[in-house]
Amino acid sequence: xxxxxxxxxxxxxxxxxxxxxxxxxxxxxxxxxxxxxxxxxxxxxxxxxxxxxxxxxxxxxxxxxxxxxxxxxxxxxxxxxxxxxxxxxxxxxxxxxxxxxxxxxxxxxxxxxxxxxxxxxxxxxxxxxxxxxxxxxxxxxxxxxxxxxxxxxxxxxxxxxxxxxxxxxxxxxxxxxxxxxxxxxxxxxxxxxxxxxxxxxxxxxxxxxxxxxxxxxxxxxxxxxxxxxxxxxxxxxxxxxxxxxxxxxxxxxxxxxxxxxxxxxxxxxxxxxxxxxxxxxx
Amino acid sequence: xxxxxxxxxxxxxxxxxxxxxxxxxxxxxxxxxxxxxxxxxxxxxxxxxxxxxxxxxxxxxxxxxxxxxxxxxxxxxxxxxxxxxxxxxxxxxxxxxxxxxxxxxxxxxxxxxxxxxxxxxxxxxxxxxxxxxxxxxxxxxxxxxxxxxxxxxxxxxxxxxxxxxxxxxxxxxxxxxxxxxxxxxxxxxxxxxxxxxxxxxxxxxxxxxxxxxxxxxxxxxxxxxxxxxxxxxxxxxxxxxxxxxxxxxxxxxxxxxxxxxxxxx
Numbered sequence: 001x002x003x004x005x006x007x008x009x010x011x012x013x014x015x016x017x018x019x020x021x022x023x024x025x026x027x028x029x030x031x032x033x034x035x036x037x038x039x040x041x042x043x044x045x046x047x048x049x050x051x052x053x054x055x056x057x058x059x060x061x062x063x064x065x066x067x068x069x070x071x072x073x074x075x076x077x078x079x080x081x082x083x084x085x086x087x088x089x090x091x092x093x094x095x096x097x098x099x100x101x102x103x104x105x106x107x108x109x110x111x112x113x114x115x116x117x118x119x120x121x122x123x124x125x126x127x128x129x130x131x132x133x134x135x136x137x138x139x140x141x142x143x144x145x146x147x148x149x150x151x152x153x154x155x156x157x158x159x160x161x162x163x164x165x166x167x168x169x170x171x172x173x174x175x176x177x178x179x180x181x182x183x184x185x186x187x188x189x190x191x192x193x194x195x196x197x198x199x200x201x202x203x204x205x206x207x208x209x210x211x212x213x214x215x216x217x218x219x220x221x222x223x224x225x226x227x228x229x230x231x232x233x234x235x236x237x238x239x240x241x242x243x244x245x246x247x248x249x250x251x252x253x254x255x256x257x258x259x260x261x262x263x264x265x266x267x268x269x270x271x272x273x274x275x276x277x278x279x280x281x282x
Numbered sequence: 283x284x285x286x287x288x289x290x291x292x293x294x295x296x297x298x299x300x301x302x303x304x305x306x307x308x309x310x311x312x313x314x315x316x317x318x319x320x321x322x323x324x325x326x327x328x329x330x331x332x333x334x335x336x337x338x339x340x341x342x343x344x345x346x347x348x349x350x351x352x353x354x355x356x357x358x359x360x361x362x363x364x365x366x367x368x369x370x371x372x373x374x375x376x377x378x379x380x381x382x383x384x385x386x387x388x389x390x391x392x393x394x395x396x397x398x399x400x401x402x403x404x405x406x407x408x409x410x411x412x413x414x415x416x417x418x419x420x421x422x423x424x425x426x427x428x429x430x431x432x433x434x435x436x437x438x439x440x441x442x443x444x445x446x447x448x449x450x451x452x453x454x455x456x457x458x459x460x461x462x463x464x465x466x467x468x469x470x471x472x473x474x475x476x477x478x479x480x481x482x483x484x485x486x487x488x489x490x491x492x493x494x495x496x497x498x499x500x501x502x503x504x505x506x507x508x509x510x511x512x513x514x515x516x517x518x519x520x521x522x523x524x525x526x527x528x529x530x531x532x533x534x535x536x537x538x539x540x541x542x543x544x545x546x547x
Contacts, residue, residue, distance in 0.1 A: 051502070054506050056502055056505055056506060080508065080510070083506065083507075083508050084508070086506075087506075087507075088503075088506045090499065090502070090503055090506075092499055094451055094496070095495075095496050095499035095500050095503065096499065096500065096503035097447070098444065098447075098500065098503065098504055098507070099447075100415045100443050100446065100447050100519075101415075103518070104518060104519055107518035107519075108504075108507055108509070109507040109508050110516070110518070111515045111516050111517060111518055112507060112508035112509045112510065112513070112515055113508055114514060114515060114516045115516060116516060117516060117517065117518065117520065120516070120518050121518075124518070140447075141447065142450045142451070156507065157507075160507075160508070
């Protein structure tokens with residue numbers, strides 16, 4: 001069995017003053033170094049799970065519940081150790097920018113951990129450089145674009161040296177170009193720092209590039225598996241309020257018509273080439 | 283729009299910009315105290331020369347200083363005119379009922395006028411060359427002794443710097459809400475006072491809810507980044523005292539001495 005950085009067992013959470021649990025008996029694992037995507041409707045409990053993993057919300061009491069991150073079991077005592085290992089990039093770029101300038105914001109997490117100033121300066125410079133914002137080091141947030149603010153948020157998280165980054169719909173308020181740039185940046189820092197990514201998203205194209213997809217509906221985990229496994233079942237994706245990517249739609253239709261598509265064809269470009277070749281043979 | 287409300291800082295790089303906000307705030311307070319030492323023409327002359335030299339040292343256009351004085355010009359003129367008509371003493375040039383123009387009246391009204399303008403100029407030097415964040419940092423340092431009285435100075439300072447940072451965002455939000463309501467036919471610019479107040483309420487409510495959302499989001503983000511209420515923190519941004527600040531304090535100490543020597547006892 002592969003090393004899991006996150007183990008979640010029988011996790012439930014009910015918001016105060018509500019009857020139905022927002023998260024209902026959910027269990028899953030996240031392999032170390034993987035990119036795992038959580039998809040689901042609005043209000044399916046996705047963001048609640050992110051907050052539960054970081055100890056911002058505490059799960060309903062149940063002796064079987066277990067949240068383990070990098071070998072540490074989450075409880076009220078270990079909450080702050082867990083937060084050294086987990087960083088969250090939230091949805092709204094403005095509402096997570098605490099500092100008055102880019103460098104101040106990046107330093108915020110370090111200040112909280114009482115890192116000496118000299119050490120802070122080196123780290124801040126390093127991580128700002130990593131996200132390509134050195135030119136804006138002294139800028140105030142109102143002069144930055146949404147994508148640039150998300151870069152700063154990523155830098156602030158990298159400064160702490162976490163093992164896991166949770167993206168809580170971090171790109172949903174960005175335009176398509178900005179979205180692609182942020183995702184590319186996250187892939188880059190994932191590689192450079194050996195991170196695990198847990199991404200909560202509506203973007204099916206992003207999900208299709210993940211190692212593992214979790215499908216959540218009304219607080220219950222419907223399925224988990226690789227994109228190829230998950231996208232076989234169109235109704236499953238529809239129940240999560242999403243549309244299949246074009247490639248999988250075409251592929252599923254071809255299979256229905258009795259045309260076999262080989263395993264190694266796993267993206268749009270390869271499928272186009274394959275269909276052209278097929279056409280030539282006919 | 284945001285520039286107008288959160289201070290009128292203008293970027294620059296003259297000597298005044300190199301000074302520490304703590305020194306600048308202390309000097310400004312000192313100035314407001316020692317200005318009351320001046321009580322004759324010679325002392326007022328020195329006061330004005332020192333102030334104008336400080337204004338000149340900012341290397342900013344005179345117009346920006348005039349913009350600082352302009353909103354208060356009627357108040358200044360009104361106070362000066364009161365002094366002019368109601369002060370008695372010395373030679374009387376004109377008399378009508380309780381009003382009179384006397385030698386002392388003229389002198390006092392000119393002194394009051396100078397005093398007002400100089401205070402505004404010096405505080406304008408402070409606000410034009412210091413960002414609101416620097417002022418907040420400087421105030422935090424000055425208020426530090428309150429920590430011994432269990433006043434959470436560091437927390438107050440964090441709240442202030444966050445509040446400053448969200449002013450432009452809330453202003454943006456207000457403009458957006460107003461535009462949305464204008465698009466649906468709301469009219470903010472006509473009608474009497476009561477009607478105008480009425481039309482403000484539909485702006486305030488969404489703005490208020492919006493700021494609550496921001497506060498909740500921000501609190502979550504801060505907690506996720508390891509912020510613990512009341513816990514000790516280190517500081518990334520620090521203020522640095524340099525030779526320019528000794529020049530600054532020396533300059534105003536010199537002015538204090540000159541005023542003490544030239545004033546009439």
